[in-house]
Amino acid sequence: MGDNMKKIINLILIIFLAIISNLSAQNERVIPASLGLYAGININMHNPDFIYPINGNDISFNNTSTGFGGALGFTGFYQLSNMFVISGKLGYNGLGATLSSKEYEFDASLNYIEISPELQFHNLIPVKDLFLIGGLETGIQLSPKYSITNTNPKIENENISDAKFRIAGIVGLGYFLELTRGVYLTPELTYRLSFTDISNQSNLSSWSVPQIRLGVSLTFALTEPPEVTAQKPKYFNLGFKEVRYFDNQGNPRALDRIKVEEVKYTEQFPLVASVFNDENKVEPSNSSQFLYAKSDAGEFSISSLVPDALRINQSTLDIIGTRMLEYPDANLTLTGTIDNKAEAVNKDLSLQRAQFVKDYLVNNYKIAQERITVKGVGLPEKPSTLKDPDGIAENRRVEFSSSNPKILEPILIQKDNQTYADPNVIEFIPYAESSDSILEWKLSINQKGNEIRTFAGKGAPEVVDWVIIPNELVKSEVPIEYILWAKNENDIEKEVAGTVPVEFYTSTRKKTEDLPDKIIAKFSLILFDFDDDKISKNDMEIINRDIIPLIKFNSTVKIIGYTDRIGDENYNKGLAERRALSVRKYLESKVKTAKYEYRGAGETPALFDNDLPVGRQLSRTVQIEIISPR
Template sequence: MNSTKRTLGTVIMALGIAGTATAQNNVVIPPARIGLYGGLGLDGNSPSIQAWRTPLPNNPNILSFRNDTARIKDGSTGLSGAFGIMGGFPITRTIHFTGRLGYNNVNGSAELVERHVDTTLTHKLSGSVGLLEVTPAVEFYDLLPVSIHGIVGLEFGIPLSSSMTQDATISASGFEGTQRLSGPDNIPNTTVRAALMLGAGYTLKLSEKWYLQPEISYRIPLTNVSSDVTYSPWKFSQLRLGVNIFFDISPDPEGKPAARNGISASMEKIVAFDPDGKEYPVSVVNVEDVRYNEMFPLVPYVFCAENQTQPDTMLQRTNVSTEQGEFIPESLPLDAVEVNRNLLNIIGTRMQKYPQASLTITGTTDGKTEAKAKELARQRADFAKDYLVKRFNIPSDRITTNTTTTPAKASSNLDPDGIAENRRIEFSSNVPDVLTPVVITADNQRVATPDVISFHPKVESEDSLKSWSLRISQAGRPLRDLNGKGRPMAISWAIRPNELSAAQVPVDYEFYAADADGDTAVISGSLPVEYVSSVRKRTENLPDRTVDKYSLILFDFDKATLNDDNARILREMVLPSIKSNSRVSIVGYTDRIGNDEYNRKLSKERAETVKAFLSSQAKDAKYTSSGVGESSQIFSNDLPIGRQLSRTVQVIVETPRR
């Protein structure tokens, strides 16, 4: 037992040294692989073997010590070797399954000292077992901010050979003699070895396909060497220092040919913006359980594809069955795009709630490619009316339909994005509550800081870039797939509440770029996550807070002044949540249409307008305001609804809780 404790201490010390030595920013994660392994073992020997066995010694002096209950227990270590073939493959980025098939040898010695008056008899025994080793294991990668992976497995050893010798040495004053009692003989009734393997290693990439993996492991025996009671219990533990060398056998991802010299990529920086609008590098993502309320604005438009009379079902949910129960807007996910994908259903529910309300639906066209489709605007308006009448039983006389060639407040007709936004169905009501924002309240929501992260990849290519993608995951669980064409400038990830796990597991990212010639480049990395749960806050008496988030999207085109609708929302919905000890952060955003510098200036002016309004009413709170323009896209600008939601001022109110 003491030997085992000493060995475990050695393992822990070795792991600490290895972890310090291999710390690095980019952890190498091996692919599917096959190769060779070898190792040197330090075997711990824990025997309890009957000392006097047949045949008995013929030396009467030795035989005089005979004691049938005496057992040899004082074991010592031995050196051994192991080698064979190995393979493995990733189940997820973090979890890999591996297997080994090879030869392992365990050996050691033990002794028993018996004393009688002035005479001493020393039994010395040595044993060795050769095994066919089969070891399935699981490896865990990228769980620590150092380049170490953990290993947990089961070693099974099928006996191939065994040998044992035992000598007895008698010594007295002026006399010493040795007699071999047995051996070399086979160990009778050897059993299949089973041992728990615990270890760690790190991975070095030697070339595009070859990898080297030094490792250290400790094998805890679960079975005895022999089932014969004369030789039992007898176990061998093993501390093994080894190395694996293997070859990448994974196929190239479909559509992603192996990288060639024509293109290279690196992650230039990963940044966020502080409350003052200043950029700073992101080194860790902090996740915290808080009481969270968010106001989601409703864009009063449903967008249609070119020459289509109704919206795509992927952009607007029109499959809600009122027979299955009441549609509840407040039960929707904490996602502004998903809330607005249910605009028709929200309007239908609120028209039921406010019987005095009337609704005006206006169908529009883009006035360009759709200019000759005379009935298209009417068909779009009729679709929305029919949906509300049939699905929500809204009386048709409460809904008026109109048409226009282009919207009264049209987006730019000189930009393809603006033209696409003009193909829409517009809604207005005499009761403001029909189109008022949706507020969702929830306790213990996991909120990330920063909540918007911008990735800035740098791609060098001899040819023009064709496409790129950024995949973000956590412990193998996909979080977001962001894609685009051409050369990426900044790729923004707006982290939704509860999107990250309730654990301190890093966020992994993989960026892929392809040029017009088909050359590709792939880079990957990770960001550590610090998670503070509500339970930890209570047990450690950590500060807690409530977070209220509001978004304003109703600014007039190219204006920074508050219109009546935004002033009403600020007065009725935002101001009541601001307390004297609140911190209020106000950030302005824009979409990608227009000049970047102008957009930044406009977003800053809008944020300052909102700050001036709020601070004049709730004077004791602390305020910051900034404008980041289009440099941080909080919604996908590839969709009309994403661009509309991006033209916003977000107000975040943080209030301490006791």
């Protein structure tokens, strides 16, 4: 084939692919049986390799030659399934061309009756209405003739004897287009590889003709086509409805900046006296406990704990093990419990849970076995509600009690010049609208190129409450960047981002600008009985021993009550407010000159991950924040 013809063929292929590449994703179409006409342009690529005697000389014709011809006839198709459609053609196929030697031209007139059964493969390519074609072309020659120029005597319109029955394989692409209901236009591009030669005639015996055909068919349905339901357009929208915080009265406000300042900061973190288990499991769940002795994290140290209540309470066993070494006179009682639902048939499970905890402490902290007592019961003495799956999950646990209250006392972290954020609870309310189900999402919070926090989940994005812990933000005015990413079931991904300005105040800047410096102390009380607003005995000890001595005449005391997600939201908000009010009344009775603010937040915002039992336990809290001039 000549270079020009190759360029033409390549151009045709590029144009055809460019047209179909702009079409959208595949669909499944019901195609009624149809009949019609087809027409096409043939590019005939002759491959001769024969010697023909002319004027007593043997002339070799072995140069590939290309000719153009036409195709015209009848066509039809019948759908077998959403994937397979049988089609066929009956008509004329022109395969002529002019072959050349150095001195002569061999003009071949080759006309065939074509019979071509084909099979179309639909919905295999992710392009709407594009299909593959495979088939077999057969052809019967109609008076094939040839002429040779520059001969004496002249050779003209000679018959090609022993003409062969043509057989060729068909491969190609087609595009199905419905012009109107029941009328279809189908452009096709096919390649036909010849398996036979033109003739058995001795001096023409090695001569085959592959072919490229660019054709189109117009067909008409034989039966009433089914109604076509228009496909809904594909879409995937992702963003944020709001990024907000809550003011001192609990009202949501749009977040416009975060103020970060260096302060002397003290926080007392409660220690939940339980570790939690997955259903029918002996070992605490991975989300409940990170076991340092079974990891490569190195030696455990209470002084190295991050100031985050959830992460502290995921180290309960190692905290207790360390304190049991510090207080060798202390004894410990471990009480394993079950949910009395799915676990009711396993009577030994509660004792096995307690024994696992004992073995961990004995083997890894070398605690004398006689200092630890284990027992197994059914439900806990004060069970969580049995009417909610969250409550049932919380009843699968091991409870701790000790002869020495130091073993289970809260964790106190105190440092000078810690960064403290205001507001320190940010709520992200995302939205995701997709024509296809959303599989997963992730919210990343970054500052200065470093990832601060990541939240992730399955399905559509959920509301995220970010509780900013001390020193989580860098000492800089670099903005906070938040990035929301999601992916749907078609593996389409979307990402949106935003920023929040940061105002940073060092102790030096506050002195220079004559701004007030402050001391902040924060406490969390979590020992309220279920559905009760009375301050427990243990919490009263914390208030009298640790909180009241820090309240000065010029202190501002902020008291906020929270709950977990179990129960009615409005009821929870009222319960949280009653608990906060109980704490305020008691504190005010002891230090009357301070300024007190209180409110009930309820379950919004969620301070901790309520998908975790320990997160829900920590969420049932009254937080007390004491802000005093420095």
